[in-house]
Amino acid sequence: MMNKYIQKRLEMIQENIIRSCQKSGRKSEEIKIIAVTKGINVEKMQEALSCGLNRFGENRIQETEQKRTSFQEEPIEWHFIGQLQRNKIPKVVEYFQYIHSLDRINQFQALEKRLELSKEDCYPVMVQVNLTGKETQAGLEKQDVIPFFESLHLYRRIRVSGLMTIGPQGSLDEIRRVFRELYQIKEEVESKKYSWITPTLALSMGMSDDYPIAVEEGATYLRLGRCLFGERSN
Numbered sequence: 001m002m003n004k005y006i007q008k009r010l011e012m013i014q015e016n017i018i019r020s021c022q023k024s025g026r027k028s029e030e031i032k033i034i035a036v037t038k039g040i041n042v043e044k045m046q047e048a049l050s051c052g053l054n055r056f057g058e059n060r061i062q063e064t065e066q067k068r069t070s071f072q073e074e075p076i077e078w079h080f081i082g083q084l085q086r087n088k089i090p091k092v093v094e095y096f097q098y099i100h101s102l103d104r105i106n107q108f109q110a111l112e113k114r115l116e117l118s119k120e121d122c123y124p125v126m127v128q129v130n131l132t133g134k135e136t137q138a139g140l141e142k143q144d145v146i147p148f149f150e151s152l153h154l155y156r157r158i159r160v161s162g163l164m165t166i167g168p169q170g171s172l173d174e175i176r177r178v179f180r181e182l183y184q185i186k187e188e189v190e191s192k193k194y195s196w197i198t199p200t201l202a203l204s205m206g207m208s209d210d211y212p213i214a215v216e217e218g219a220t221y222l223r224l225g226r227c228l229f230g231e232r233s234n
């Protein structure tokens with residue numbers, strides 16, 4: 001019964017991405033899908049992989065620890081998209097090639113230390129920004145972004161290569177405003193030409209309910225769960 005379920009959904013998503021690209025004059029090759037696999041079992045993840053989805057997004061270390069052994073031989077790119085506690089950083093570095101969700105200097109300090117131990121360089125991360133006005137959501141507030149980037153020059157082993165945000169639950173206009181604002185922040189940060197970040201920043205924005213708007217507003221990574229796999233059981 002699962003046969004082709006994900007494939008069909010992926011085809012629909014790809015059509016929507018192409019349509020959004022046409023509207024906004026973008027190339028669909030610029031947009032990468034991260035299959036958000038939290039709460040999704042290994043069998044479905046195998047199916048996703050067979051559809052060509054080889055970027056998995058997870059937010060729980062233990063769950064990832066259990067699932068990743070099934071994919072040891074596969075060319076998976078693992079993206080950490082959850083809130084990161086400092087004591088989890090060693091495992092996150094071990095399991096994930098990318099972190100999307102940093103918003104505190106002490107995370108950078110701990111990550112830099114860990115990378116120093118293993119003599120790793122250029123570990124890619126994104127900085128999470130909260131543009132919803134809701135204090136409960138993770139991420140830097142808009143006015144703190146530039147000062148935050150100024151202070152990142154201390155962390156030479158970390159390669160800051162993007163910005164991430166979670167869209168609001170509001171109207172389409174409100175969602176669009178948030179994504180557009182993240183794009184403007186990206187342009188502002190890039191214009192500073194900091195030598196300690198990549199010259200162009202990726203934008204991780206857009207989830208199941210709002211990814212077409214995110215594409216129109218410049219997203220480069222979409223984080224898609226339910227629209228690929230159906231509702232999660234937990």
Ligand SMILES: *Cc1c(COP(=O)(O)O)cnc(C)c1O
Nearest residue numbers: 036081207208223224225226227
């Ligand atoms: C769960 C999650 C997603 C995926 O959400 P869907 O609505 O299932 O597409 C994307 N980003 C983050 C940070 C998440 O926690």
